[in-house]
Amino acid sequence: MPAEPNPAEPLPTPQLLRIQEVAAEVGATTRAIRYYEEIGLIRPAARSEGDYRLYDASDVERIRHIRELRDTAGISLADISQLLEDEDHRAANREAYRQTEDPTARAEILTDSIERVDRAIAILSAKADRLNAMIADSHERRQRLLDKLAALETPAPDPGSSTRPTRAP
Amino acid sequence: MPAEPNPAEPLPTPQLLRIQEVAAEVGATTRAIRYYEEIGLIRPAARSEGDYRLYDASDVERIRHIRELRDTAGISLADISQLLEDEDHRAANREAYRQTEDPTARAEILTDSIERVDRAIAILSAKADRLNAMIADSHERRQRLLDKLAALETPAPDPGSSTRPTRAP
């Protein structure tokens, strides 16, 4: 029986998750998450009395991002470390942006953030370009096979005898 | 002083390369190529008197393909082994295709090859889809930053006071 949210309670604990819950949410193992901590990619927002790791929402997002970069883009943790530095810097930029009203300062901050996003786009696009080229190759092969199959069913004008069996698939 | 090719010589050796030459051509190391052999992905077409590995053109293509699948698509050697089995089967299909004249048999062969190509396409496309989604995300972020930058230079209709500094970048 879940009680309805009490509006008087100020929600002092911002939803901390234990390592296994985080692992399930981002599709990783607890070992992987601990390893990311070993090499300095993340740090749990807190620890429990008995030293259990406790993660908040931003930790979860960070880990999810690490997994995406590795699984989907195949980027090494060393390179991910660089990208995360750029993202941390962008987070700092957001703070700095809020702290000033000067349009010139704000423009510089935005320009810096754009450069950092561009670096990430460049890395990902290079990967995607090569991958898309491979897929295009496979589609060509598939199309050639389909053409041959169609030619079989529609013998066509017959430009030669059966001693030259056209090309093999 | 390279003699010009003798047309009487039947070229009995079909251009065999040593491991280092192959490595240079496909952008791999000799160690990697030997490892692919260790786990059964390839076998050199021949060995020299002193047991040097000697590769022919099809070996080179196979190795180049393995590298593409690993570097560009980030596929494990175990999965590559599966894909190569499909490709070997397609090569066998090409032979079988040449050995028959029966349109029904040929249609079956072509259909089998198409299925195998489709499997490869499915694997690669899944990777590409996720990667392209990540890139789209980054582009969105970049666009939002650009919009903010443009808004700075063109203050616009002013829908509110400076106490609400719009949203941070």
Add this chain to the structure above:
DNA sequence: TCAACTTTAACGTCGCGTCATCGTCC
């Protein structure tokens, strides 16, 4: 209390990189 979860520590695995030692090629 107890089952399920967590901790640190340590060794195993994959896909190679990197010697070391010895033989081969031209």
Add this chain to the structure above:
DNA sequence: TGGACGATGACGCGACGTTAAAGTTG
């Protein structure tokens, strides 16, 4: 002849998987 290249170990590393032994949580 020698100097580059190759063969077969064997160990190292990144990014975890797995198991072990002991503590924590609800």
